[in-house]
Amino acid sequence: MEVQDYEFRTGHLCVETDPALCLPCQERLDRQLALLPRVYGELEVVLVAAQDPGDRLSGTDRPGIPLNGPAVEARAAIRDTLASWADLIVEGRTVRLPLRTVPALAAFLRRHLGWLAVHPAADDAATDIDTVLRHALTVARPQQALMAMAVSVGP
Ligand SMILES: [Zn+2]
Numbered sequence: 001m002e003v004q005d006y007e008f009r010t011g012h013l014c015v016e017t018d019p020a021l022c023l024p025c026q027e028r029l030d031r032q033l034a035l036l037p038r039v040y041g042e043l044e045v046v047l048v049a050a051q052d053p054g055d056r057l058s059g060t061d062r063p064g065i066p067l068n069g070p071a072v073e074a075r076a077a078i079r080d081t082l083a084s085w086a087d088l089i090v091e092g093r094t095v096r097l098p099l100r101t102v103p104a105l106a107a108f109l110r111r112h113l114g115w116l117a118v119h120p121a122a123d124d125a126a127t128d129i130d131t132v133l134r135h136a137l138t139v140a141r142p143q144q145a146l147m148a149m150a151v152s153v154g155p
Pocket of ligand 1 (some may be wrong): 021022023024025026
């Protein structure tokens with residue numbers, strides 16, 4: 001995983017002049033949508049790891065369900081965010097609803113990115129997806145996410 005995969009919208013102001021997303025913002029959104037299914041999968045690994053405490057001799061009578069709350073929430077946030085923006089596209093373009101899986105939703109959004117980028121809500125979509133990815137990364141890859149944030153806080 002390379003640092004440039006972690007491009008966020010910190011300080012980007014293209015919407016001050018135009019409701020549409022500028023090309024760099026579209027490209028960043030496209031990369032974020034490409035990355036989200038992978039991070040979604042990594043969150044599942046975090047979950048499975050959390051559910052296997054690894055000390056089965058500890059004598060607790062209840063096999064614990066130490067659900068990793070942040071990972072559960074981050075996964076739900078990814079799914080809900082992608083689904084809600086996919087709904088907007090379905091309504092606006094009268095296209096078929098994609099499967100409600102994260103890879104299918106992300107691929108659908110990438111396919112319709114050009115349409116979404118000039119929609120009045122384009123900036124909200126970009127901000128939502130940026131936020132949900134940023135949060136998911138802090139849960140899935142705490143160390144890398146911290147480093148990347150340090151890198152992305154530039155002038
Ligand atoms: Zn921009």
